[in-house]
Amino acid sequence: MIELRDALVTAWTPDPAGGPDTVTRLLGPVSSTLTERRVAVVGANGSGKSTLARLLNGLVLPAAGSVHVDGLDTRRDGPAVRRRVGFVFTDPDAQLVMPTPVEDVALSLRRTVPDADERERRARAALARVGLADRADLPVHALSGGQRQLLALTSVLASAPEVLVCDEPTTLLDLRWRTVVDDLLAALSQQVVVVTHDLDVALRADRVLVVDDGRVVHDGDPHEAVAAYRALMTTGARG
Numbered sequence: 001m002i003e004l005r006d007a008l009v010t011a012w013t014p015d016p017a018g019g020p021d022t023v024t025r026l027l028g029p030v031s032s033t034l035t036e037r038r039v040a041v042v043g044a045n046g047s048g049k050s051t052l053a054r055l056l057n058g059l060v061l062p063a064a065g066s067v068h069v070d071g072l073d074t075r076r077d078g079p080a081v082r083r084r085v086g087f088v089f090t091d092p093d094a095q096l097v098m099p100t101p102v103e104d105v106a107l108s109l110r111r112t113v114p115d116a117d118e119r120e121r122r123a124r125a126a127l128a129r130v131g132l133a134d135r136a137d138l139p140v141h142a143l144s145g146g147q148r149q150l151l152a153l154t155s156v157l158a159s160a161p162e163v164l165v166c167d168e169p170t171t172l173l174d175l176r177w178r179t180v181v182d183d184l185l186a187a188l189s190q191q192v193v194v195v196t197h198d199l200d201v202a203l204r205a206d207r208v209l210v211v212d213d214g215r216v217v218h219d220g221d222p223h224e225a226v227a228a229y230r231a232l233m234t235t236g237a238r239g
């Protein structure tokens with residue numbers, strides 16, 4: 001369960017003239033308890049969706065208020081929260097750190113599987129389950145963008161997170177790879193919070209949050225939320 005209590009995110013911008021920094025509100029305050037298995041977050045570019053996603057695993061900390069995941073405070077219990085909450089970025093290259101797929105997945109298993117041979121065996125099995133067995137030993141850069149996103153997802157899932165937060169995981173993918181990644185996410189048993197511009201994905205969620213100008217302006221039933229988002233985008237209110 002994810003609990004945001006009056007969570008507020010701010011940024012400090014230095015004054016080029018040497019005056020005092022300006023504090024800007026990026027998001028919030030947001031109060032919400034997320035218990036649903038599939039939660040989608042939609043909103044315009046720059047509305048604060050990524051900031052909200054990053055709050056959930058402590059990549060961004062609230063300047064005021066708090067964020068708890070299963071009772072763990074993102075500010076106080078950062079490493080434990082990050083073990084519990086896996087994060088998938090839009091661009092897989094932001095998170096693939098090892099030279100080959102098998103090494104990248106094995107790295108995610110290092111906490112739970114002490115034996116290196118066993119780690120490699122499990123990494124190969126995980127890659128085989130997502131159809132990447134024959135890519136396991138290639139250089140990561142030789143994989144297509146879709147294959148790299150699937151690999152990033154496989155590596156994150158190898159660490160067995162309780163919650164998965166995905167920040168626009170299919171934005172860079174073609175339709176075929178979008179379907180592959182969407183289907184994989186839909187089949188997961190854990191809670192998934194997905195930031196998306198794909199309204200079909202939002203409509204399949206259990207709950208949808210609409211973010212606008214750093215505030216959650218609608219929260220609830222997917223059909224109502226998507227209708228509210230469409231209305232927001234067509235009123236021209238966002239300039």
Ligand SMILES: Nc1ncnc2c1ncn2[C@@H]1O[C@H](COP(=O)(O)OP(=O)(O)OP(=O)(O)O)[C@@H](O)[C@H]1O
Nearest residue numbers: 011012026043044045046047048049050051052211
């Ligand atoms: N560290 C920071 N310092 C200053 N401004 C920031 C910082 N991080 C984000 N912002 C600003 O906060 C706003 C929200 O950014 P965010 O990335 O959360 O939006 P988003 O809804 O995910 O956008 P997109 O759909 O384009 O990815 C943007 O105007 C962005 O420039």
